[in-house]
Amino acid sequence: MTIEIASSGAGPIVGAGTTGVLRLPRQVLFGRGSLESVPVLVRPHGRRALICTDATMAATPGLAALRAALERAGIEVSLFADGVPEVPLTVVDDSVRHARAARPDVIIGFGGGSSLDLAKVTALLLEHPGPLEGYYGENLVPGPVLPVVAVPTTAGTGSEVTPVAVVSDPQRQFKVGISSPYLVPAYAVVDPDLTHGCPVIVSAHSGADALAHALESLTAGRRRPAWQSTLPVFVGANRLGQTLALEAVGAIGSSLREVVVSPDDRDARTAMAHASLCAAMSFGSAGTHLGHALQYSIGAATHTSHGLGVGLLLPYVLEVCRPACTDELLLVADVLGVAAATDADRRIDAAIDEVASIIDAIGIPGTLREIGVDRADLPAFAAQTSTFGRLVDNAPVVADEALLLRVLEASWEGDRDMLRTVPGPR
Ligand SMILES: NC(=O)c1ccc[n+]([C@@H]2O[C@H](COP(=O)([O-])OP(=O)(O)OC[C@H]3O[C@@H](n4cnc5c(N)ncnc54)[C@H](O)[C@@H]3O)[C@@H](O)[C@H]2O)c1
Ligand SMILES: [Fe+2]
Structure with a gap:
């Protein structure tokens, strides 16, 4: 399939390394x-x-x-x-x-x-x-x-x-x-101690939400801010959030499975509280995109939680966005510790596979079919989602109704290869 990389309405795309916006509380206190x-x-x-x-x-x-x-x-x-x-x-x-x-x-x-x-x-x-x-x-x-x-x-x-x-x-x-x-x-x-006692399913789904916040904000479209105007609340990927998002991905990679398997693991709980905070400091200004957009329809139709939906969709969203954010996905491979391959494409494969593996390990289904979505409803979901401009336009690729439908179909089938631009075995 062909993927068109999004461009800034205000001019050529600028790298995430050149601009930054962070809006934060006047004090952020973290620790037991x-x-x-x-x-x-x-x-x-x-x-x-x-x-x-x-x-x-x-x-x-x-x-x-x-x-x-x-x-x-x-x-x-x-x-x-x-x-x-x-x-x-x-x-x-x-x-x-x-x-x-x-x-x-x-x-x-x-x-x-x-x-x-x-x-x-x-x-x-x-x-x-x-x-x-x-x-x-x-x-x-x-x-x-x-x-x-x-x-x-x-x-x-x-x-x-x-x-x-x-x-x-x-x-x-x-x-x-x-x-x-x-x-x-x-x-x-x-205070991470307050998350002890949180039901495992809430920890799993909200942890998946944190992973989606980190990865969607990291891979969001890059836009040139119109500094002289009121900025949109979500400005797209940017330098100040990038470090926080990567910090979150690394911590979630090494602690979310542990929280679900051993809810009393104090270190894992602390790492997840820190990761969730870092992910949100990133997404609070950068915004999220396709997973969060598609989840609105999926959640309303299946009565599944926000975290389950964005977690299920995340590997597919990364796959479809990959042509527009190879640099970011290589950094993800590094922080997840799966960057052994020398070939960049294989390292990105390994990063997305690892994200899918985390989602699977915490008990979130890998396909829309498994959560009761009817395949015949997918075109309606794609049409609804295409109206959520704030989120859809924040994607790094042009996400028209046809592309959204492909993401939904791949997520329904459980086949990420349907979204690859270069067909071939993994
Ligand atoms: N404002 C934002 O930036 C933002 C971002 C993502 C999601 N949300 C919203 O947040 C909501 C979901 O929040 P959530 O996933 O944190 O769950 P929640 O606040 O809906 O709580 C779910 C359940 O877990 C229980 N619970 C929470 N902490 C507990 C603890 N430590 N011990 C025992 N029980 C505990 C609650 O009492 C509740 O019954 C949704 O409405 C979602 O749309 C907001
Ligand atoms: Fe979310």
């Missing part, structure tokens, strides 16, 4: 025990904090420790523990109502990506008028939101450092994102 820093971060902002979480996390020793530390520091704590995975709008309404009564100076998100996203949209609606729908899309939040301290308990979404919050709106067929630099939390506190 870092939970104890939260009162110190909250205190300069005032004396009232609201914790947004869910019922499961509300019952954990981590939350009890957080609450006790805040109260010892003289901070009045209010708890909203009715968070629900995937953040339905009704839960956002409840959280905002609770927050208006509590009048917090700071909102603390404590939990997986769903609790962090709930904290972010609650902070948004305390500062700016609703409905939330008015902010769906990119760069529509008009100004700063209430300070958020984001404390993740899963290693995957990286929401603690990203400019995104994802919610479920019953009026919409797919989940919707609000993307704005103003949604980057003020503080990220990543």
Whole structure:
């Protein structure tokens, strides 16, 4: 098949080595025990904090420790523990109502990506008028939101450092994102000990999400930023994120399988918390692309998790993008420790094979067929996905409906060779 490499609308493609954008919290704290820093971060902002979480996390020793530390520091704590995975709008309404009564100076998100996203949209609606729908899309939040301290308990979404919050709106067929630099939390506190106790399936799927964040941001299209204008939230592959993405890929390569096999392995948990953070610092500015775009349709049709979908699709996405990012994939082969071959093409084969092997080892199926996708639905998925311009246009190759369909067909069959530009045995 023929693959067309994407070019910048604003001129010739510039290398990832020549420009960079990073938007980050004002402090990112990482390490075992870092939970104890939260009162110190909250205190300069005032004396009232609201914790947004869910019922499961509300019952954990981590939350009890957080609450006790805040109260010892003289901070009045209010708890909203009715968070629900995937953040339905009704839960956002409840959280905002609770927050208006509590009048917090700071909102603390404590939990997986769903609790962090709930904290972010609650902070948004305390500062700016609703409905939330008015902010769906990119760069529509008009100004700063209430300070958020984001404390993740899963290693995957990286929401603690990203400019995104994802919610479920019953009026919409797919989940919707609000993307704005103003949604980057003020503080990220990543204490790997909080991920202990995370169910293995959540660890596996959110770990696959982190791997997809690292690899899609690394291989995103390269665009020349229009510096004189408001930049898009996701600017494409860039130099500042590249190092972080590669750091994440290497750490995930050596720790994700271990977390799934031995969930009590402290070193592996710490490595995954670090990797998820690095991957998100990269994707928060570079953005993701085809796997994340295609997952919207697949997830809605099969009711499978975001991490499962982007993980399943990842080897196919890398294969189709490979003509546009050979340098990046050679670096991936290096950090995954599979760069023994002398021939560049074989090294890239080995890198993509290793990604597929990680995904397989953590129990994610290798084909769309296995998760119940009907082959006859693939053209409709390709057509839907081609409308997700923000993600599709961030790919390093021109991803029209025909190309998206080929990726879906290869993913359904489980045959990456269908996507190779140079036919031949591996
Ligand atoms: N904002 C972003 O940048 C971003 C990026 C990717 C995904 N997301 C969103 O994040 C959500 C998924 O987040 P997630 O995968 O972290 O899972 P989640 O927050 O939906 O949590 C899943 C389940 O795991 C439980 N859990 C979490 N941590 C635990 C722990 N340490 N111990 C025991 N149970 C624990 C939760 O209580 C919940 O029941 C989706 O809505 C997705 O769209 C957001
Ligand atoms: Fe993701």
